[in-house]
Amino acid sequence: MLIQTVNLGKVYKNGIAALADINLTIDFGEFIFLTGASGAGKSTLIRLLFREELPTAGQVLIGGRSVVRLTTPEIVRLRRNSGVVFQDFRLMESCSVFDNVAFALKAVERPWNEIKMRVPAMLERVGLAGREHENVMHLSGGEQQRVAVARAIINNPLILFADEPTGDLDPKTSDELIHLFADINAEGTTLVMATHDKDIVERMQRRVITLERGRMIGDTVGGWQL
Amino acid sequence: MRGNSWMTVAAILTITISLFLCTFFWLIIANLNANANKVEEDVRVMAYLDFDLTQRDYRNIETQIKFISGVKNVEFVSKDQGLESLEGRFNDSNLLATLGGKNPLPDSFSITAAGADDVKPIYDAVKKIDGIYEATYGAGTVERLFALTDTLRQAGLAVMILLCVAAVVLIALSIRLTILARKKEIMVMKWCGATDAFVRWPFFLEGMMLGVLGALLALGLEMLLYSQAAAYISATVSFVQILPLSQVWGSATVFTLGAGLLLGAIGSVIPLARFLKV
Known part of the structure; x- marks a missing residue:
């Protein structure tokens, strides 16, 4: 078991209860959709799983260790084994495609020779070969999301979290991105993706965790539950 | 930046x-x-002698001073040298005339201490020597x-x-x-x-x-x-x-x-x- 949540809950400082009593387990190599309407708690759950936020109730256990009790070096290790893709991409606007992807390797202090080799190979994989020197702001939304995916997976994470990655993309670009995720998952990376895109969930027929008003109302393999 | x-x-x-x-x-x-x-290094003890002493007394006092622990150097300053020094300090070459033609200063010994800490003990010891009516050092300075x-x-x-x-x-x-x-x-x-x-x-x-x-x-x-x-x-x-x-x-x-x-x-x-x- 890779991740387990036990009675997980989150109440924000403004008093809004975003999540309550979430109990789920995620195994190595799974591809999981987190579904639900806007405000159901999908993004909060993703943020708790990769420790951007800490729970106010219950536990998130990663490899059997509570994320609350992780020491600083353990947090660094957790992050180095996780990748995150955000709906708003969170790219460095003033930097090139190459620099944005290289950023993840520089952050984990990889040598420059290795960075020079790995970034073009990764860009080729996500369909952006030859676009290294373009400014990311000159790319389309779909291309920017590919840069964000390249940055998230270049360190070969064990688990990839994606928060509404297709939210702002057209259906064709969304499709391409989902196929890319399926390929990454096929290579062994566990994937947890928050989405409210019914078509994608129906088509992929993977495990679906359904949230409603901060509570888990479904955990099945198959299509859309709501 | x-x-x-x-x-x-x-x-x-x-x-x-x-x-x-x-x-x-x-x-x-x-x-x-x-x-x-x-200033501390330059501090000296001045020992002013009684007026009625003989040359033998002078030598005796000088010897006693030299035997005080911490004394580095002892220099005799005659009353004429003392007056010269005073004239220099006040920038007045006619000081003797002002004083009525008679030098009122006593002969003295200028004593240099080996270290700043020795000055006060030397001063205390010098004061006790017979034939010295007054001793001074830059106390307080x-x-x-x-x-x-x-x-x-x-x-x-x-x-x-x-x-x-x-x-x-x-x-x-x-x-x-x-x-x-x-x-x-x-x-x-x-x-x-x-x-x-x-x-x-x-x-x-x-x-x-x-x-x-x-x-x-x-x-x-x-x-x-x-x-x-x-x-x-x-x-x-x-x-x-x-x-x-x-x-x-x-x-x-x-x-x-x-x-x-x-x-x-x-x-x-x-x-x-x-x-x-x-």
Whole structure:
């Protein structure tokens, strides 16, 4: 078991209860959709799983260790084994495609020779070969999301979290991105993706965790539950 | 630094002014210490002799003085030499006439001590020797000088601390603006698994660079003014000993640059701490 949540809950400082009593387990190599309407708690759950936020109730256990009790070096290790893709991409606007992807390797202090080799190979994989020197702001939304995916997976994470990655993309670009995720998952990376895109969930027929008003109302393999 | 150039300039100028004043106080204290030490070294015990003594008594007294522990040198000062010295001090070559043609001064021994700590015991011992009606030394002079040095040192230290705090705050504000401009970058770095040290390092360097730039400006200004002030003071107040520039240059450089680096480093660490808790 890779991740387990036990009675997980989150109440924000403004008093809004975003999540309550979430109990789920995620195994190595799974591809999981987190579904639900806007405000159901999908993004909060993703943020708790990769420790951007800490729970106010219950536990998130990663490899059997509570994320609350992780020491600083353990947090660094957790992050180095996780990748995150955000709906708003969170790219460095003033930097090139190459620099944005290289950023993840520089952050984990990889040598420059290795960075020079790995970034073009990764860009080729996500369909952006030859676009290294373009400014990311000159790319389309779909291309920017590919840069964000390249940055998230270049360190070969064990688990990839994606928060509404297709939210702002057209259906064709969304499709391409989902196929890319399926390929990454096929290579062994566990994937947890928050989405409210019914078509994608129906088509992929993977495990679906359904949230409603901060509570888990479904955990099945198959299509859309709501 | 590019994004907040005014704050950067303000930070560098604050460091320059702060370090200029810190080094200024440091140089004053160094010079006061040097002068105090010199005065202390120059302190002599003067032993004034009774008027009715014979040459044999003189030799006897001189021998007794030489046997006092801590005495380095004993020099006989005749009453004529004493008068000459007095004439020189008052700048009056006709002092004898003013005194009615008769020299009222006694013969004396000028006693040099081996160390500053020996002066008081020598004075106490000399007073007890028969044939000496009075002994004096610069009682209080050294103590007053050291009291003044101490007061100035404490006042200087208080001012230095205030100035350093101001410099650190300005550096912290400048670095904070840089951090805010790069907040997203820092967050992504942390999510990618960057260590705190890796994130901190560029800001640390930036802070230290601000510190060194301010320190270099302060040092240049200080040395320029010091050499001119030293020349002026030496020419106008001859009894004050001003340390030559060559003697203070090295330690002033180490002091100012070290302080600049330290202030820069502290100023960069403070604002970053909050952003590293991701």
